[in-house]
Amino acid sequence: MTDDQSLAWGWLYYALTLCSGTVSSIITKRISKETAPLPGTYPPIMDYFQHPYMMTLFMFIGELLCLPILYISRLFTSQKSKSNRINPLLCAIPALCDAVGSALAYNAYNYMAVSIIQMLSGIRIIVTAIFSRIFLKTPLHLHHIIGMIIIFLGMAIVGTSAYMDTSGESQPIGFLFLALSYLLSPIQLIVEEALLSSYTANPLEIIGYEGIFGFAFMSLLLVVFQHIPCTRIGKSGSNDLYPQTAYCPYGKIEDSYIGFFQLKHSPTIMEFVMLMIVALCVLNFSSVGVIKHLKSRVRSTMSVTQTIIIWIINITFQWEQFNCLQFIGFILSTLGIIIYNEIYFPPIKVFKYDIKKD
Numbered sequence: 001m002t003d004d005q006s007l008a009w010g011w012l013y014y015a016l017t018l019c020s021g022t023v024s025s026i027i028t029k030r031i032s033k034e035t036a037p038l039p040g041t042y043p044p045i046m047d048y049f050q051h052p053y054m055m056t057l058f059m060f061i062g063e064l065l066c067l068p069i070l071y072i073s074r075l076f077t078s079q080k081s082k083s084n085r086i087n088p089l090l091c092a093i094p095a096l097c098d099a100v101g102s103a104l105a106y107n108a109y110n111y112m113a114v115s116i117i118q119m120l121s122g123i124r125i126i127v128t129a130i131f132s133r134i135f136l137k138t139p140l141h142l143h144h145i146i147g148m149i150i151i152f153l154g155m156a157i158v159g160t161s162a163y164m165d166t167s168g169e170s171q172p173i174g175f176l177f178l179a180l181s182y183l184l185s186p187i188q189l190i191v192e193e194a195l196l197s198s199y200t201a202n203p204l205e206i207i208g209y210e211g212i213f214g215f216a217f218m219s220l221l222l223v224v225f226q227h228i229p230c231t232r233i234g235k236s237g238s239n240d241l242y243p244q245t246a247y248c249p250y251g252k253i254e255d256s257y258i259g260f261f262q263l264k265h266s267p268t269i270m271e272f273v274m275l276m277i278v279a280l281c282v283l284n285f286s287s288v289g290v291i292k293h294l295k296s297r298v299r300s301t302m303s304v305t306q307t308i309i310i311w312i313i314n315i316t317f318q319w320e321q322f323n324c325l326q327f328i329g330f331i332l333s334t335l336g337i338i339i340y341n342e343i344y345f346p347p348i349k350v351f352k353y354d355i356k357k358d
Contacts, residue, residue: 010293014302016286021306024279026313028055028106029114031272036262049269051259052106053225057218058273059102060095062280064211069285070204086199091209092217094191099214099221101184104177111174112162113320118307119158120178122151122333125340128186135190147340154333161325203288225254304334 037044108117126148132138159175195206229252250258263269290302307330314320338344 006293010290013286013289013292014294016282017290017302018306018309020279020283020286021302022309022313024276024283025114025118025306025310027272027276027279028109031055031269031276032110034266034269034272036266036269039258039261047262048110049259049262049266050110051254051256051262052110053103053218053222053254054256054259054263055106056099056103057215057222058277059106059280060099060211060214060218062211062277063207063284064215065208065277065281066204066211066284067208069281070202070208086195086201086206088209088212090195090199091206092213094188094195094206095210095213096217097184097188097191098210099217101181101188103218104181104184108174108177108181111171112178113314115307115311115314115320116158116162116326117178118303118310119326119330119333120155121182121303121307122155122337123179123182124185125151125337127182128189129340131186131190143342144340147336147338150336150339151333152336154329154331154336157329157332158326159329161323161329164325204285207284207288222254222256226252226256228253304337 032048032050034049035046036049038047105117129138129140129144129148133140162175163172192206195201196203263273311330315322
């Protein structure tokens with residue numbers, strides 16, 4: 001494949017990744033806003049579909065679908081099996097991190113605006129950089145540190161704007177779920193990086209194995225959560241038959257019976273879930289293509305571009321209101337990401353010295 005062909009394929013994968021990532025994020029939020037009938041109620045009582053652990057299960061279905069794609073692609077290529085093949089059981093480690101982190105993130109979607117979640121994703125860069133420095137001994141130069149400081153300031157402004165929001169779209173419990181999720185996500189990335197550097201494996205293979213282990217883990221967890229009662233706190237409406245709260249939905253940690261009942265009786269939610277699974281599968285597949293064909297500096301702009309797209313869509317459809325403070329924080333954090341990823345350096349002597357030192 002020539003350089004021009006590789007670049008063309010890279011931009012195609014880039015576009016697919018942007019589209020599928022945007023669709024999966026928006027669909028996830030829209031699902032949490034959809035209502036469906038509750039079992040045992042007549043006339044039917046409608047309630048929101050807020051089942052983060054079931055959503056995590058659906059996410060792993062999207063991941064495990066990467067394995068059939070990988071095996072089909074091998075039918076049309078002459079790839080030979082290489083030595084030092086990865087043991088699939090090792091993929092259970094990042095799968096566990098992914099399961100817990102994603103469940104927390106899906107909880108956050110129930111209590112935060114999707115654009116806020118995207119804007120706060122810069123926290124991952126900071127945590128990943130710190131963990132990589134501690135565990136992988138990855139060097140941190142001055143421009144990395146300055147970039148992380150600017151990212152942190154931007155995230156602080158975005159968080160403040162969400163906290164000051166009186167519409168109730170973003171709630172404190174959502175920030176807690178998101179913060180815990182972002183602490184676990186870098187661990188998963190570091191383990192995956194270690195596996196890819198130590199064993200012969202296609203990234204799609206690791207994603208697919210993670211999907212299998214994650215699906216098995218979440219299936220077991222849903223059965224366990226179905227039988228763990230918790231104290232009901234408050235109620236979502238005038239009827240207290242099935243109170244919906246952040247801490248104890250329906251009196252259990254996760255009532256999968258109600259979740260699947262709502263899924264069965266709401267064609268809209270079913271279509272959204274199927275679309276989300278397909279989008280996640282395309283996202284995982286196309287991300288590998290971006291890694292293979294494009295430079296790291298181009299890849300590093302993807303999260304920023306996706307955030308801009310999601311924000312514009314939300315404001316256009318009036319799913320949220322424009323917030324000047326949020327915009328300032330986003331611009332500041334974007335500048336930090338640009339400096340951190342060495343896309344652009346301000347004309348300051350300290351940066352020039354840091355580049356020469358590299």
